[in-house]
Amino acid sequence: MQDLLYFFQQLINGLTIGSAYALIAIGYTMVYGIIGMINFAHGEIYMIGAYTALIAITGLATLGIAWLPVILIVALICAMIVSSTMGWAVERVAYRPVRGRHRLIPLISAIGMSIFLQNYVHLAQGSRNIGFPALIDGGFQFGSADSFQMSLSYMQITIFITTLICMTLLSLFISRSRTGRACRAVSQDIGMANLLGIDTNRIISATFVIGAALAAVAGLLLGMYYGSIDPLFGFIAGLKAFTAAVLGGIGSIPGAMLGGLILGVSESMTSGYLSGEYKDVVSFGLLILILLFKPTGLLGKPEVEKI
Amino acid sequence: MLEVQNLSMRFGGLLAVDGVSLDVKEREIVSIIGPNGAGKTTVFNCMSGFYKPSGGKILFEGQEVQGKPDYKISRLGMVRTFQHVRLFNNMTVVENLLVAQHRHLNTNLIAGLLKTPDYRERERKSLDRAAYWLERVGLMDLANREAGNLAYGQQRRLEIARCMVTEPKLLMLDEPAAGLNPAETKDLNQLIVSLKEDYCVSVVLIEHDMSLVMDISDRINVINQGRPLASGTPEEIRQNKDVIKAYLGEA
């Protein structure tokens, strides 16, 4: 019974982290699906989202506003605005001028952008990690008090529900809205979409903005969940989310969700049963193995080499 | 020397090539023609090892080569050009020709560092062969220009020269005349015939320029929508009703 509870605890922890990874992974997968580049700076966009959210929360506290829903919603909106703007600007400044050049060039530009943003926040806000108030405490407890207790916190429930809402909205947006349809058209064939009068530049910008907004949501959620943030906070999370995107099949939105969950669970299982030190090794190892044996991921479409 | 039997290639649900057969004898120019999207280039991609065919056999000098890696097929003596010229643009013309002769690079890493006489001899031979072919296609004066800066027609010729320095037995040319002016096409015509006559190379040619095809081909295969439509001498093809219908439409 205890072992089972322990297992479920790891599962819940994994699914929590995993769904947040999935939110970040959307940004990678959409951008890759449309312009075929890895947006290396996406992890930093997520980190900036977390910082903005913390700034908003602290600001509200200074103003004496203490009603939780207001704090959360204002923090969320601020984070989404700043991250989306950042996402838009990054694409405009660092990626659009090099679009269509040799594959390595946008990638190096993206790495440069990632380093730049990391140090931008580092210089502005310091390199130490800063405590992030949990805001949502408490939760359900399962199992008897004298042995292992499984807990499902309200925070975790918030993460699940928020992810679910975001994913549903995104799917609706992609399948129903005009911009969403244009997004799909551009990811099928950018040249053709251009000929048909779709403003591909606008669609690409939209992709970056949407990805950044979702990353900001993840920034707020994971900031609260982990309890502290620092300028390097985005780098590893970005790599994890990228792994999730590749695992699910890069370019596929349901794939990002699935990949995120699998990655989160395998990480928490490693921490729970092996050692927390090796969880990063497991996720990178997973990434290498997928790329070697199934580069198209679980739900991705095979690519035919054009000659 | 080359026999393609019942070749088929499937991409997902699409059967791009279905039951195409082809044979090429020594010192023969065989053309593959057909409307756009008929699957000609796909046949080439299968023959040169870029795609693994879904069905059928490809025999080169009696040896089955289908599904072999591209570089191994090329080393057997089947070399191709591309529909859209693929040169090493930032390398010089002569370097392009040297690279083509570098298939055994692993064996001479140490020899090259030490510049052994054997290595020098080999390098000299590759240089001479490169010089010979540059002279042959009229690019000698441009030998040290970057390949990407050449005019289009020159790039086409360089691509053929680059194949020839590998001393192939079979040359596969994918629309070599595309984008050339009439004078250049005429030169190309002579060059291809000379490759066959003087260098004993067999040629498989994909081309839309019918006068070129009719002029130099020994035999012609027509493909339509991935299926073989007709094959025979230029004269026979010219008079084939199916071919005329496919090209002129159903009317």
Add this chain to the structure above:
Amino acid sequence: MAANTLKHALFCAVVTLVIAYPILGLNLEAEGINVTLAGADTSTVISVIAAAIVVFLFQLFRENILSALKSIPSPLPKTQKEPMAENKRARIESWVLTGIVILALFWPFFVSRGSVDLATLVLIYIMLALGLNVVVGLAGLLDLGYVAFYAVGAYTFALLSQYAGVSFWVALPIGACLAALFGFTLGFPVLRLRGDYLAIVTLGFGEIIRILLNNWTALTGGPNGVGGIPDPTLFGMEFGRRVKEEGNVSFHETFGIAYSGEHKVIFLYLIALVLAVFTALVIRRFMRMPVGRSWEALREDEIAARSLGLSRTAVKLSAFTIGAFFAGFAGTVFASKQGFISPESFVFLESAIILAIVVLGGMGSQIGVVLAAIAVTILPELAREFSEYRMLIFGAAMVLMMIWRPQGLMPVRRIHIPLRKQE
């Protein structure tokens, strides 16, 4: 039209404010577990507003500014000429290079110990960058985990000396070969991957190595690292005040001169110099050999290269292995110079710095890479207040280089190959 421009300019100015003000203008300050918010000093706020105004004006008069810029002739015109005749160029080059090397040989005897130490570090970066240049610049494979091979070299020497008492000179080839072996084993499966996937996988590999070094405490000492790494010896002569190893003699006693800590520093510098020159020469030979041309061919057009009979795996693997070999080389020297190593020295940032050197120098160009290595290592030391901004500037420079001059500040010059006319 004008209204549109105005709207766009306003939009861009607002964007600038939104991305700059919250992060720069509002500082989070941790006091114990409490976090408070403080406004930044006025100068920061003013510069943020000034930045927004500059963006606004630039966007408003974009057309005029760009056309004005275009009319200024570029100081670095793109060369369309044929390269200089090889023999002439080679002669000039070899004179200049020999001159520089001779200068570099005698220079340390006239400067301070700190400068020599810094110069040794520069030389280590030169080795690293030259090695990475083979992988990224020539073969076009983006390796973001290059520092892992550097770590392999450094740890090989550190551990061999700790557990088996192996000296620098024995460890040098072993470290390099072991790094090459790592490169080969990793390269074998991953080189099939497309460029951007390769980048991520190598990055993951680099992180795995670092995490292992950090956690395999029994062997590597974990975060505490390995210390007591011996200095190199000169024909069995040690540079310490007292001889550590039985049977060795000390350098200053042999020559009957007073002991000085500088001898060791200078000796290390000279070793690094010799090894860096060796690295440069060997890679230069490779570039002019079939293997080097194959690297470039694969970078230029992989499909065409394969169609000509080049084995993609063999070519990429050779680049990867050779690159790793020189990283191992540099790692051994680094371990010896520091005397102490820990996983801290082998983080991703280090890979990024080496990559920045290669990108700035001009991918594929050796002289460019050497100059960039010198600049990137020395500039932050010269201007201390600047060193805080070092990575910020590197990041921005990488983006700007990709936009304006992806071929680097010193792009590769093709070599002229004379041909004999054939009859």
